[in-house]
Every structure is written in C-alpha cells, then in structure tokens.
Amino acid sequence: MTKNKLKNLETIDKQAFCQDLINWFVEEMRNLPWREDQDPYKIWVSEIMLQQTRVDTVIPYFNRFMEQFPTIEVLAEAEEEKVLKAWEGLGYYSRARNLHSAVKEVQEKYEGRVPDNLKEISSLKGVGPYTAGAILSQAYGIPEPAVDGNVMRVLSRILLIEDDIAKASSRKVFEKAVRELISHENPSYFNQALMELGAIVCTPTSPSCLLCPVREHCAAFHEGVQHELPIKTKNKKQREVHLAAAVLKDESGRTLIHKRAEKGLLANLWEFPNIEIHLPFKTEKVQLKEILKTEYGAEVELGEMVGTIDHVFSHLTWTIHVYEGTLTELKEEKTDLKIVSSEQIDIYPFPVSHQKMINQFYK
DNA sequence: TATTCGTGGGA
C-alpha cells in the first residue's frame, strides 16, 4: 500500500550527481558575507535572517548586525530593544527575539560555543530542522539535511516527487532523499549547492534547464514536466483589519508611543496608540478618544482624519485611519507608554506600517 | 495539521 515516492532514487547516479552539483557550485557560488569564513555564529545569524527572506534583502542587515554584534558574547549582553532595532524592517521579529534568547543560552550553557550536534542545536529557540541542518553542515561538516523551499523545488523536479510541498509533512520525504544523496565528503557544499541551484537556475516559474549542471540527472527535464513541479496548493486570502491610530503631540511637540504586547503580531515593537475598529458602533473617532482615556489614561483633543496607511502582511491586511491630536494630560506612568521627541523616536523599533506614519505625519 | 508570524520584489 505504501507508494514509493522516491522511485527515482534507485536509478540516479548519486556519485555523478554530487560531483556535477558541487563542481557547479564551486564555479558559480555567489560571494556572500556569511561565506567569508565558517564562523558558526555568522552562519547561525545568516540562516535566521534568511528564513523566508531574500538574499539581497538580508545582506545589508547582516553586515550591520555583525558590526553591531560581532560575537556571541556581545549579542548575549545586548538589550532586546537594540536587537529589535537592528532587525527593524526585516520582518518576522520573533526570529530576532528567539535568536537573542538562544545566544544567551549558548553563552551560559555552552560557554559561548554553538553546539555541534543535532540534539543540542535543535533545542535552541528559533532553530528548526532546516536551520539545524544548515548550521551543522556548513559550520561543522556534518552530513545533515537542510531542506528549505529551494531544496524541495529542486528535488521535486530531479526525482519527480509529487508531494504537496505546502504541507508540513512533505519535508520528511525530501529529507529522506537528501540523506540518500548527500555528499559525505562535502555536505556543506552539497546543501548550499542545492539551494543555490534553486535560487539561480531551478527557479519557480521559468527554470533555466539549459544552464543546469544536473539536467541529465533530472527526471522532470527528461519528461518535460519541469514547469508542472513542484506541486503546491494555494494559500488563503488575507483577513482585513481596520485600525484607527492617533499621532498625539504634547505642548513641546513630543509624541506618545506604545509598546506592543510581548506575544503575537509585531511583539515588543512600538507603535502609535491605536484601536481595532468594529462596526457598527460609534464613530471611530469617538471610539479612539474613549480608548485613549480608559486604556492609556490620556486626555486628548482629536482633529480630523489626516490620512490612511495601507499595510499588507502575509496573513492579514491593515487599513489604518490616522488622526492627529493634542495630548493634554497623561495620568499614569506605564512602562509600555513613552512620550518622545523627534530625536528620541529613532531609538525605538517600529514596524514598517508605523514607520510610514512617522514619515508622513510626525517628522 | 493548520495557522500565525513581515516585508519587498517580481510575474
């Protein structure tokens, strides 16, 4: 009853495949800042940043991050707010908080040395199956699979694997394939070459098969079905959320900002005070003024709506109606509220949606 | 297992 999904593993010339793949990588690999040496810390940071994020986007963030936090020791002793600020604009901010937490654990529990075994490295926050394999193979030469989206796309074509790569369970199929194929002489280059091939040649929509170093090993190429793979089900449409936000200034031109909750969307980042609008209650302006008083202890004079910010996340969209106003009184001193000047505001990490508000309505 | 977690770029 068990269908043999990896039928083409029996016929592929594994030795020749590895050789063709790695020889290509040696010639064509891009010069990337985290490839300058095999520092496990640099590889670790790069792999976290690269999760669901393009190489071109990561490069400047990685360089700045390494300048600011050059070693595990430095990062372990940094304030979380500084780490989030360095991550500002990169997205998926729990990556930064998990990395910071895990680096602290490595510093304390392993004397600052990144673990070189699957059990320990996998126990670190933010290190899942892919990242564990990437670090172990690239930093320590251990033949562990590092299966990301590239690897699933490439191998789905080479081995004609028709599992839905959108399903979490499919990753195991590809890990099994990698365990059969991986070069034990150079697992680092093998893993990186599969990803590099996916990024440069074996691309999602129009693979450059004529430039592919392993096309003679590729079942999909021989069948002419490379455009039909991988199989991937579509994702759902985003949920729409409406917000009303207030850019409030006190008599000296400073503005009120609020630190978001420590869990959930944009956790621990800062924002302008805002509320989600549920229709069809009072007008949003009245709701906003009311919440500012009850939840924030802020007495305000609100003007008319001055603009709209639209922002798209992967799973929802925000439409923010922006109100300007005057802060006349702030009753309590709360740690998640601050009144800051235009110079001080640059210290705080904001999501891109609120950076837009700073640029358009504050500075 | 399915959903939640960002952002910017390209088809």
Next chain:
DNA sequence: TTCCCAAGAAT
C-alpha cells in the same frame, strides 16, 4: 491589481 514568493519556526 493581484498574486506568489524567499535559505521556516512556533504553536
């Protein structure tokens, strides 16, 4: 415009 995507992990 709309959709998908890009070196995934946590829950």
